[in-house]
Amino acid sequence: MTTRAISADHELVNTLPPASEGGTNIFSESERMQCVTCGGKVVPVDNAIIYNGKRYGHGIAYCCENFPACDSYVGSHKDGTPLGSVAGKVVREARKKAHAELDLLWRGQGSSKRQSVYAKMANYMGIPRREAHIGMFDETQCESVLHFVKDYKDKEAKSERKKNDRLQKKSAKSIT
Ligand SMILES: [Zn+2]
Numbered sequence: 001m002t003t004r005a006i007s008a009d010h011e012l013v014n015t016l017p018p019a020s021e022g023g024t025n026i027f028s029e030s031e032r033m034q035c036v037t038c039g040g041k042v043v044p045v046d047n048a049i050i051y052n053g054k055r056y057g058h059g060i061a062y063c064c065e066n067f068p069a070c071d072s073y074v075g076s077h078k079d080g081t082p083l084g085s086v087a088g089k090v091v092r093e094a095r096k097k098a099h100a101e102l103d104l105l106w107r108g109q110g111s112s113k114r115q116s117v118y119a120k121m122a123n124y125m126g127i128p129r130r131e132a133h134i135g136m137f138d139e140t141q142c143e144s145v146l147h148f149v150k151d152y153k154d155k156e157a158k159s160e161r162k163k164n165d166r167l168q169k170k171s172a173k174s175i176t
Contacts, residue, residue: 035064036138037072037088047075062086074135084135094142099134101149117152124148 033042047061048054050073062082063073072086087095102121106114122132125144134145 033062033082033085035066035070035072035086037086038064038066038070040064040066040070040072042086044076044080045073082135084133084137087138091137091139091142094139095134095137098137098142098145102134102145105149105152120152121145121148124151 034040035042041064042062043065045061045063045067047056047059050061050063050067058076058078058080060076060080061073062076064070064086067073070088072088074086074092075083077083084095102117106117118132119129122129125132125141125148134142137145
């Protein structure tokens with residue numbers, strides 16, 4: 001295991017935006033976060049550390065202080081706040097898949113459709129809406145998102161069939 005890690009993490013923290021732009025908030029929020037894999041502290045880093053020397057977007061990610069020995073990290077929003085909790089590869093992949101599937105249910109249909117889908121998902125999973133963020137989910141919860149998506153699609157297909165049946169009956173009536 002290399003110890004490249006983030007021994008220079010203080011330096012990286014200092015490259016975060018100043019307090020006036022929320023830099024301090026970012027740090028204290030990350031400080032409160034703990035790695036679920038190893039219990040290490042979560043620190044904001046230059047994301048080039050994670051992505052093989054290539055910097056993406058605004059360049060901020062959050063990772064376990066024991067990275068790369070512990071492969072837990074999470075990207076960040078445009079404003080630099082973490083996308084969710086840090087996670088190892090398995091959970092990261094599970095979240096990616098869950099997100100891709102869930103997005104298909106509302107993408108291109110506006111934010112109220114998105115809200116409705118998320119509310120239904122929270123209900124299906126038995127969690128409060130405010131906790132319904134894939135970025136915070138573990139592997140089991142991501143699987144449950146996939147089940148929800150399937151259920152949702154089945155119901156949609158069913159009501160679509162009913163609608164078509166009604167239309168057909170209607171048109172059959174108007175012909176006779
Ligand atoms: Zn860790």
